[in-house]
Each structure stands twice: as C-alpha cells, then as structure tokens.
Ligand SMILES: NC(=O)c1ccc[n+]([C@@H]2O[C@H](COP(=O)([O-])OP(=O)(O)OC[C@H]3O[C@@H](n4cnc5c(N)ncnc54)[C@H](O)[C@@H]3O)[C@@H](O)[C@H]2O)c1
C-alpha cells in the first residue's frame with residue numbers, strides 16, 4: 001500500500017488464489033486488513049515469475065522463520081539488480097541468524113536492506129502518518145530507498161546500521177510478549193513500564209555487543225517500535241502476551257514473531273554472557289518452564305545493582 005500510494009507500479013506475489021482475486025477485483029484484503037480500501041494500483045498474482053519480472057526493488061514480507069524457505073523458492077526469479085528489502089522482524093531459529101544474514105546466504109550477490117520501525121500494517125494501509133527506518137550498508141542506496149518508499153503519509157529515515165535496525169525489530173517482539181503477559185496477569189501499568197524500560201536496557205546491551213549503533217536503538221526501529229508494540233493490543237505480540245497472562249487458549253492465534261525469537265535470543269545472550277533476564281524469562285515462560293508469577297518474583301528479587 002505504501003509503495004502504491006507513492007505512485008510506484010506495485011505488484012504483489014501471494015500464494016492464496018482467493019485473496020489475489022479479491023484484491024484485484026475489490027482492492028481489499030479482508031482476511032488481513034478488513035474493509036480498508038487499498039490503492040487501485042496494486043496488482044496481485046500467484047505467478048511469482050510474472051510479479052518479479054523486471055522488478056526494480058523487492059520487498060520480502062514473509063515471516064522470519066519462513067524467510068529462508070520463501071526466498072530460496074524465489075531466488076532464481078529475483079532480478080540481480082534489485083535490492084531486497086527485508087520487512088520481517090525476527091531471528092532465525094536453529095541458526096541464530098538475523099534476516100540479512102539468512103538472505104546473504106540465499107542471495108549472496110544481492111543488495112540487502114531492512115525496513116523497520118513502528119508501523120502496524122492496518123495503520124499504513126489506512127494512510128495514517130507513519131515514520132520508519134530503512135537500513136542498508138551502502139548509504140547511497142539506503143537514501144535512495146528511503147526516497148522511493150516515502151510518500152504523503154509515510155516518512156522513511158535511512159541508516160547504514162543494518163544490524164541495529166534488525167536487532168531492535170526482532171527483540172521488541174519478545175519484550176512485547178513480556179509486557180502483554182504482565183498486563184494480562186494483572187500486574188498493572190507500573191510493572192509494564194518497568195519491564196519495557198529494563199527490557200530496553202537488555203536490548204541496548206545486546207545491540208552494543210553485536211556492534212550496533214546506540215542511535216539506532218534509540219531511534220524508530222528500536223525505542224520507537226518497542227513503545228508501539230509494548231503498549232497496544234493492536235500488536236499481535238502484545239496480544240499474545242495478554243492471552244498468555246490471562247490463561248487463554250494460545251492455539252490458532254495470528255503470527256507473533258516473538259514466540260520463535262525468544263528462545264534463540266535467550267540462547268544467544270547466554271552464549272555471549274549478556275545479561276538479559278527478561279528475555280530469558282519470556283523464553284522460559286513460553287517453554288512452560290516457569291509461571292508468570294514465578295518469572296516476576298525472580299525478576300524483582302534479583303540481586304540489587306546500579307541502573308545500567
Ligand atoms: N503486520 C504488521 O503490522 C507488520 C508491520 C511491520 C513488520 N511486519 C513483519 O512482517 C513479517 C510478516 O508479517 P505479516 O504481518 O505480513 O504476517 P502474516 O502472517 O499476516 O502474513 C505473512 C504472509 O506470508 C505468507 N507466507 C508464509 N510463509 C511463506 C513462504 N514460505 N513463502 C511465501 N509466503 C509465505 C503467508 O501465507 C502470509 O500471507 C513479520 O516478520 C512481521 O514482524 C509486520
């Protein structure tokens with residue numbers, strides 16, 4: 001929707017024939033975006049070759065755990081000259097790879113960029129004001145992509161800190177589960193603020209250890225997306241946490257990337273001796289190893305320390 005609103009010829013590849021037919025005929029995507037009117041310029045197809053033929057830029061909007069498989073199937077169809085913009089927020093289970101690292105393995109000769117920041121799909125599709133960050137190691141390409149993607153209500157900042165942008169996007173989902181679980185369990189807004197703030201300290205620590213820039217973590221793709229995702233039931237990760245906290249059935253829920261990212265993020269922190277007790281608690285909670293009450297009690301009773 002954002003590229004079409006900015007006047008670009010926008011083609012969408014999807015596997016679901018019914019969704020493609022409805023999108024082309026009614027300019028809506030009822031299953032994901034309700035009755036929002038999408039720009040008429042979007043043309044959808046189940047024919048990946050036709051969609052990707054001659055594409056200048058490719059946006060990869062596949063869940064993080066399916067990114068390797070999804071792009072592997074399409075890799076011979078993606079034009080060599082087209083930068084691939086990753087929109088997924090997560091760390092690959094099993095390998096611990098960031099999405100850019102996954103894609104560097106699948107498409108080693110392509111320019112890779114990552115688009116992240118506080119942006120609910122429904123808000124963007126409605127044309128509500130949104131600001132995000134695009135990262136690419138090549139500063140000129142990052143600026144060009146920011147210009148291409150920006151539109152009347154969509155403002156895109158650029159950075160060369162690909163890792164920083166990806167780490168913020170992946171970990172805010174894990175922390176949103178913690179925030180939602182605390183609210184769902186009835187711990188209240190003060191506990192929620194404490195979890196988000198101390199979760200942000202963990203994010204800063206991890207980012208520093210991975211060589212990301214502090215400004216990126218303080219920016220839209222870090223703090224910005226953390227604030228959004230940890231405070232709104234519109235977030236699937238926050239709502240997953242809410243449901244967990246309330247003891248509701250967790251099957252058949254929409255995608256919550258933090259569920260898959262939490263255990264691998266916790267494992268990476270442990271391996272690199274980075275203190276991340278909230279991320280570890282989310283992983284343990286999701287694995288059924290502890291209850292929310294036990295997690296909160298353990299967090300609040302950790303040895304006292306300086307606030308760093
Ligand atoms: N929805 C949002 O508000 C939003 C905003 C910013 C970023 N993101 C990120 O974008 C990524 C995707 O999220 P989403 O909201 O589109 O998820 P979604 O579950 O709504 O949709 C994902 C789509 O990918 C398709 N898909 C799954 N596996 C595939 C494969 N192997 N090949 C091709 N297609 C495949 C699914 O059929 C589905 O249509 C996530 O990492 C999410 O964090 C989402």
Ligand SMILES: O=P(O)(O)OC[C@H](O)CO
Pocket residue numbers: 089117118119120121173176225228229234235236237238255256257
């Ligand atoms: O619904 P969520 O939790 O996947 O969040 C969507 C976006 O990442 C918000 O920026």
